[in-house]
Amino acid sequence: MAGVFLASLLSTVVVSHSLRRRVPWPLPVRTYRISALASAGLTSVVLLVLYVGRREPIPGMSLAIVGAFVGGVVTTSSAIGLVENNAPPSPGVRDKVLTHHSFANLRYPASPRLKRALDVTLASLGLILTLPFWIVIAAAIWFEEPGPIFLTKNSVGLGGVTFRQLKFRSMTHDAERATGPVAACADDPRNLKCGKRLRRWHLDELPELVNVLTGTMSMVGPRPLRTVMVQHYLEELPGLAERHTVKPGIACIAQIEKYQMPADERLRLDLEYIRRMSVALDLRLLGRAVLTTVRGTRRET
Known part of the structure; x- marks a missing residue:
């Protein structure tokens, strides 16, 4: 055989x-x-x-x-590569984001007890249970457009540090060559046909479980935003740095409510999570995230 x-x-x-x-x-x-x-x-x-x-x-x-x-x-x-490194930010952009955080006099709250244990347990179970889907998803992506199966978004994590957020590739290869970094939307024309379904069911986010295991993300926390976008937002809303006082997460209050929202509204909801942060809240938000995904009840804006 x-x-x-x-x-x-x-x-x-x-x-x-x-x-x-x-x-x-x-x-x-x-x-x-x-x-x-x-x-x-x-x-x-x-x-x-x-x-x-x-x-x-x-x-x-x-x-x-x-x-x-x-x-x-x-x-x-x-x-071509197995993983597409999508529009990595220049060192200058990374330095600007870090500088904003360095001079923001931020207070970093302590992580709730057992939060890391919950992250590791749920991420490990998630990887084991979804492994068959990984094979099917990889085949669907590759046969529609042979090329990288995974994609990394260069996003801002704890303390303003840029990290590589791992995802399944849901868009055409090198989709931002002509436009530069552009925020994605629900009906983005750059999506692969299978990518639309992956994004609808959040299956493109399954590889983020690896980020949770490595400690750059949590199961619940403010959704990570791309470094180039954060640098722009910080110039208009310096307080946005406060959302990076905890690890970014796969699920969050803002993500559950809407697909897209203004930076100030996102910050308000993220700060609400940080203020109320607990393992019990994480479990409730994860449950709500699953129901929202199944029902498809999120608003576009």
């Missing part, structure tokens, strides 16, 4: 490299999809020929498909 997987994987790699050299298509990424499909088909045909006339199940068919997909991911990862 391992031989079928490896044969399909290597076949994809060989075919894709061959096509990239010989076919001058305007969108070379198509070669990866065609290579994976051709490899899966070829390996399956070979298995059919080997087992024709036998009264037994043909083994390895699913492994041939998986191997072809993995081969495609290996090929695109070597050429």
